[in-house]
Amino acid sequence: MKAMTILFSLDSNSLLNGAKSYESMIKNLVSEYNMSDVVEIIETGSFGFYGKGSVFQILPDDVYYIVNSTDELKEIFEEHVLKGRNVPKFLLDKEKLTLADISKLKETRIVLRNVGLIDPSSIEEYIGRDGYVALYKALKMKQTEIIDILKDSGLRGRGGAGFPTGLKWEMTLKSKNDRKYVLCNADEGEPGTFKDRLILEGDPHSVLEAMAIGGYAVGAQLGYIYIRGEYHNSIQKVQKAIDDAESAGLLGDHIFGSDFSFKISIRPGAGAYVVGDETALMESLEGKVGRPRLKPPYPTEYGLYGKPTLINNVETFANVPWIILNGSNAFKSYGTQRSKGTKVFSLIGNVNSKGVAELPLGSTLRELIYGFGGGIANGRNLKMVQTGGTAGTFVTPDKLDIPVDYESIKDGISLGSGAVLVIDDKNCAVDVAKKVARFYMHESCGKCTPCREGTRELYTLLDEISKGRGKTEYIERIKNLSQEIADTSFCGLGQSINMPILSLVDNFKDEFLGHIGASECPVGVCEFEKAKGKKQTVYKL
Amino acid sequence: MDKVQVLKERIREIESHQLEKGDMLLSALHATQELFDNSIPLEAAKAISDELDVKVERIYELATFYSMYSTKPRGKHLIRLCESLPCHVIEGPKITKKLKEILNVDFGQTTKDGLFTLETTSCLGICGVGPVMMIDDETYGNLTPEKIESIVQKYRGEES
Ligand SMILES: Cc1cc2nc3c(=O)[nH]c(=O)nc-3n(C[C@H](O)[C@H](O)[C@H](O)COP(=O)(O)O)c2cc1C
Ligand code: SF4
Ligand code: FES
Numbered sequence: 001m002k003a004m005t006i007l008f009s010l011d012s013n014s015l016l017n018g019a020k021s022y023e024s025m026i027k028n029l030v031s032e033y034n035m036s037d038v039v040e041i042i043e044t045g046s047f048g049f050y051g052k053g054s055v056f057q058i059l060p061d062d063v064y065y066i067v068n069s070t071d072e073l074k075e076i077f078e079e080h081v082l083k084g085r086n087v088p089k090f091l092l093d094k095e096k097l098t099l100a101d102i103s104k105l106k107e108t109r110i111v112l113r114n115v116g117l118i119d120p121s122s123i124e125e126y127i128g129r130d131g132y133v134a135l136y137k138a139l140k141m142k143q144t145e146i147i148d149i150l151k152d153s154g155l156r157g158r159g160g161a162g163f164p165t166g167l168k169w170e171m172t173l174k175s176k177n178d179r180k181y182v183l184c185n186a187d188e189g190e191p192g193t194f195k196d197r198l199i200l201e202g203d204p205h206s207v208l209e210a211m212a213i214g215g216y217a218v219g220a221q222l223g224y225i226y227i228r229g230e231y232h233n234s235i236q237k238v239q240k241a242i243d244d245a246e247s248a249g250l251l252g253d254h255i256f257g258s259d260f261s262f263k264i265s266i267r268p269g270a271g272a273y274v275v276g277d278e279t280a281l282m283e284s285l286e287g288k289v290g291r292p293r294l295k296p297p298y299p300t301e302y303g304l305y306g307k308p309t310l311i312n313n314v315e316t317f318a319n320v321p322w323i324i325l326n327g328s329n330a331f332k333s334y335g336t337q338r339s340k341g342t343k344v345f346s347l348i349g350n351v352n353s354k355g356v357a358e359l360p361l362g363s364t365l366r367e368l369i370y371g372f373g374g375g376i377a378n379g380r381n382l383k384m385v386q387t388g389g390t391a392g393t394f395v396t397p398d399k400l401d402i403p404v405d406y407e408s409i410k411d412g413i414s415l416g417s418g419a420v421l422v423i424d425d426k427n428c429a430v431d432v433a434k435k436v437a438r439f440y441m442h443e444s445c446g447k448c449t450p451c452r453e454g455t456r457e458l459y460t461l462l463d464e465i466s467k468g469r470g471k472t473e474y475i476e477r478i479k480n481l482s483q484e485i486a487d488t489s490f491c492g493l494g495q496s497i498n499m500p501i502l503s504l505v506d507n508f509k510d511e512f513l514g515h516i517g518a519s520e521c522p523v524g525v526c527e528f529e530k531a532k533g534k535k536q537t538v539y540k541l
Numbered sequence: 542m543d544k545v546q547v548l549k550e551r552i553r554e555i556e557s558h559q560l561e562k563g564d565m566l567l568s569a570l571h572a573t574q575e576l577f578d579n580s581i582p583l584e585a586a587k588a589i590s591d592e593l594d595v596k597v598e599r600i601y602e603l604a605t606f607y608s609m610y611s612t613k614p615r616g617k618h619l620i621r622l623c624e625s626l627p628c629h630v631i632e633g634p635k636i637t638k639k640l641k642e643i644l645n646v647d648f649g650q651t652t653k654d655g656l657f658t659l660e661t662t663s664c665l666g667i668c669g670v671g672p673v674m675m676i677d678d679e680t681y682g683n684l685t686p687e688k689i690e691s692i693v694q695k696y697r698g699e700e701s
Contacts (some may be wrong), residue, residue, distance in 0.1 A: 017670065017683070074607050084590035191664035222560065229571065229609050230621075230665055232678050265560060270567045270607035273663055287563025287595070289606045305561055348627045348668040355669055390626065435626050439663065445606075 002040040005059040009116060015233070017054045022073050026056075029077050039081065044202075047116045055092060064092035076192075108334055108342050111195075111318045112358045120237055125242040126205040132250050134321035137214045137256050143173055146217040146324065153328035154340035154449045155320075159185055159276075159313030160389070160416050161492070162406045164321075168310065169299035172218040175308035180220035182211050183304060183311040186227040186234070187281055189273040190389035191439065192419035195344040196314035198356055200227070200234040203318065204241035208264055210317035212251060213324065215262040218310045223264040226281055229271055238266055273443040274493050278311045280445070291447045292491035300517040315344055315418075336362035339405035342413065349422035350377045365413070366400040368420055380424035384507065386431075388416020390439050391496035394423075394432075414499060421483030428525035429508035430515050433478075433489045434462040436500045443493065451494030454485035458501070468528030480503055493496065545588050548576055552592040565592060570603060570610055577616035607608065608662065616651040616658035618696055620644075621675045625664035628671040632685075636672045639686040643693055644683070657693075 008014075008023040018466060023041065030039045047055055053066040063086060065074045072090055079087045083530070109115075117126040122249030164252050172180065188196040199207065211223045227235050231362050242264055245251040253261045267285050274280050275290035283303045284290035303309025319341060323331050339361040345368055348354050352374035361368070365385055369375065376382050382396045387404065392414035402411045409415070423432065441455040458481055461474045479502060486498035505512060514522035521528065552574050559565045573585045586590075586600040601605040604610040620639060622634065644659055645654050667673050670682030681692055 015680075122584040188666055189663060192668050193664070194666040194668060197666045224564075228666070229567075229607075230662070230675065263560075265558070265564075265565060268568060268571065270570065270603075271662070272607050284567070285564055287560075287566030287603075289598075289602050344667065347673070349630050354671075386626070406562035419627075421627050421630070427630050432626065432630070435624075435629050439625065443663065 003038040005040045005042060006081075007042050007044050007057040007059065008057060009047045015056060019054045019056075022054050022056070022067060025070055025073055025076065028079075029074070033082065035081070043121070044116050056464065061086075065090045066092045089531055093270045101242065102536070107357060108360050109358055110322045110331070110334070110342050111199065111315055111344050112202070112356075115198060116499055118203070119524045120204055121201050121240055123205060123241070123248055123250075123436055126203070130325060131205055131321075132245075133207055134324035135209050135216075135250065136256055138216055138324055139260055143217050143219070144170075145175065146213065149323060149328050150320070153323050154335075155316065155323065156406060157313055157332065158319075158343065158418070159317035160190070160391075162415070165316055168300060169214065169217055170245070171298070172220075172308050172310040173241050175301045177308050179305075179307045180218060181205045181297075181304045181307060181309045182218065182223040183221045183278075183281070183285075183309055183540060184211055184212045184223065184225040184314060184317055185276065185278060185281060185311055186225050186231075186314050187269050187276045188228055188231075188314070190391070190417040190419060191335070192258075192346060192348050192386075192421045193389055193417040194346050195356055195418060197231060197234055198344070199314050199318050200231070201237050202378040204238045205245065206321055207238075207244055208241055208251065209315055210320035211264055212255065212262045213320055214262050214310050214312070214317070218308070220310065221263065223262060223306070224285060225264060225266050226275075227266055229269040230436075234254070235266055235268060242266070245502070271442050273439075274491070276446045277491055277493065280491070281311070283311065289445075291445045292493075294490075311541055334360040336403060336405045336407070337434060338407050339415075340435040343404075343418050345418045345420050347420050347422070350380060350424035350427075351422040352377050353374070361405040362403040364401050364403055365395070365420065369392045369400070369422055373422065373424075376422065376424055378424075380426060382422065383427060384423045384429075386421040386423065386441065387419070388414030388499075390436060391493075391499055392416045392419070392501050394507060395503070396507050412503065426523070426525070428521055428523035429504055429511045430462065430466050430521070431525045432488040432525075433501060433504045434459065434466050437462050440493070440497050445493070448488075448494065450485045450488040451490070451497075454481055454489075454494070455497065458485070458497075465512065465515050466521075466526040468515065468518065468520070468526070472513070472516055474516075475505060475509070475512050499501075544576055544585055548573060548585055551576070554640070555639050556593065566595065567607070569593060570607075574610065577614070578617075579619050580611045580613055582612070582614070584647075593621070604626060608660075616655050617671055618657050618676050620657055620659050621662040621665075621669075622659070623663070623665050623671065623673050624661040625668075627664065627668040629675060631671055635686060636674075636684050636689060639689050640674075640693075643690060654700075656697065660667045 006253050010019050055066050061385040065076050077088050079085045080340045147166055155165040156162045159374050186196055210481050272290050276282045278291045279293035280290040299309045299311050335341050342358045344358045346356050357372045376426045382397045386394050404413055437459040441459045444455050446452045461478050464470050482498045482501040484496050489495045552569050555565050555569050577585050577692050577701050581604045586597050589600055590597045634665055646652055646659050648661050672684045673682045
């Protein structure tokens with residue numbers, strides 16, 4: 001152990017803030033001053049902070065600095081590293097900023113237990129924190145014992161649908177077939193959600209270990225991780241992890257000298273939101289167009305290549321090794337009566353500090369937005385929050401104190417993917433609705449008519465209103481139409497459209513009406529185009 | 542060696558990683574785009590069809606379904622601007638306007654010099670530093686109109 005350790009967070013978000021160049025600069029300085037024996041520089045995942053600038057931590061002093069230029073970095077190096085003095089002006093104010101607030105906020109790290117603490121490219125560091133011990137333990141257990149622990153833990157799917165994980169594993173085990181698959185859904189496409197990316201890039205081995213446990217528990221020898229094609233960084237990090245685990249004998253043939261063999265391969269996506277649906281994902285992996293299949297039969301029975309398949313989300317998997325190691329009771333001690341464990345929330349939009357926080361299920365939007373996020377940006381007022389991703393509901397500020405979990409949808413709050421999008425009062429509800437409708441129209445796979453044609457009509461109606469050409473009856477039509485699409489669509493994409501659209505229209509009806517027969521957008525966002533002959537298309541479809 | 546030949550060799554290498562039939566097809570299409578101006582032209586589709594034993598029609602179906610593929614040649618650099626709501630509410634429209642202005646194209650079009658094709662994308666999963674865009678495999682965050690200008694300049698500079 002060297003006298004001083006400097007931790008650089010190199011997840012996708014930090015990289016964009018220039019973390020890599022700061023890291024190389026520090027490395028150069030350290031060798032320039034012949035300090036390589038005393039200072040260690042370690043790359044790690046996210047610290048969960050995404051303000052302006054790049055953050056690093058110095059240990060054992062336990063201080064965090066935030067820098068915005070190489071000059072600032074140089075100053076910190078000269079003062080802190082060379083002379084051992086804090087440089088107060090660049091210190092991350094723990095009182096005001098994210099990191100301190102998380103601890104106030106009972107942040108619980110189950111899924112993110114290693115993210116930001118270890119070098120994700122080092123299998124040794126993962127092993128150093130009990131990595132692959134759960135797999136070792138599991139291989140000594142009966143398949144049903146593992147499944148019983150998961151069932152008892154109450155873990156439910158974190159990919160959006162919330163299906164009980166233990167039950168899914170049990171169903172896959174019970175489907176008899178000599179060939180089965182384990183599939184990890186890493187096609188994270190729900191707008192505003194980036195927790196899977198954070199896990200893949202910050203702690204890839206936790207997912208691999210869980211998939212291997214899953215393979216043993218359900219009787220599968222082959223696992224695939226389907227990663228979004230746009231996630232280049234994640235694909236590279238996971239590939240490195242697979243290679244290292246294979247060389248270490250933790251994946252591949254006869255794991256830990258047992259009879260169990262398990263291989264994992266990555267397959268990249270190619271850009272289609274609907275492929276996040278488990279059956280569409282299987283079609284896509286088979287090299288076909290990614291359109292959803294009819295269910296039942298469910299994947300546990302008829303999945304990839306028609307074989308029984310266990311499919312779970314990245315975050316769901318990342319919980320599994322922890323549960324095997326710590327037991328179901330430890331897991332159940334977090335969360336609410338009906339929703340156990342934690343959720344990784346992504347906080348985004350008009351909030352002071354955006355980022356990711358893992359909190360017990362049942363935490364409130366207020367804790368997230370004002371505790372973790374430091375409130376609304378630029379001194380504006382909160383207008384609404386969209387929870388759960390694009391398919392989630394919009395809620396008004398009076399709902400901030402309701403516990404968010406799998407049951408809170410009865411109060412109008414979706415848990416979904418855990419995205420929490422903060423929207424301030426300079427935004428217009430009609431413009432927001434139009435953006436949502438555009439997303440659905442764009443991502444509809446075209447397989448069924450209500451979704452294909454309905455989303456187009458919905459977009460057109462909202463577009464007309466946003467251009468000042470709306471009529472009062474459009475509003476009823478929008479409501480009825482989104483309900484019809486939801487009732488008659490083939491898959492979860494079309495079926496969810498009523499959630500965002502109805503919650504917007506119901507909560508902001510006056511604002512919608514305010515666009516009709518008016519001379520300008522009441523919020524000053526939409527550009528009205530009443531003038532004849534001046535036809536202008538802002539968006540190309 | 543002509544490009545089709547290079548592609549065929551590349552596909553054979555990719556096929557060696559195949560575990561089940563079809564599971565490397567999307568990867569083969571990604572590799573094709575790297576060789577053929579960010580697109581999948583007919584000659585390439587035919588080559589894939591021969592090598593992997595799938596119909597050309599199927600390759601076209603895939604190339605038109607998935608947003609990362611194109612059947613038309615695209616510019617040397619592909620700009621994908623995130624147009625999802627989380628980037629939209631934090632000044633996304635300003636970025637859209639600026640990009641269209643300095644490139645002088647609309648979404649789906651290629652600049653006259655063939656250097657850039659401008660496209661939109663759904664959320665790229667880096668909303669923590671939005672608004673964001675990708676140019677080829679590179680991601681750019683915390684975009685402002687000024688930053689857009691210097692980024693585009695950088696790519697233009699590499700040409701001259
Ligand atoms: C349109 C649509 C998109 C989806 N996108 C995702 C996704 O990006 N990631 C994910 O894990 N699940 C997604 N799902 C849910 C999956 O179908 C499936 O329920 C999930 O992968 C199961 O894993 P879990 O039980 O661990 O949550 C989506 C579902 C639908 C209908
Ligand atoms: S609901 Fe939409 S996305 Fe789903 S199958 Fe129908 S057209 Fe495709
Ligand atoms: S919404 Fe733009 S990256 Fe997520």
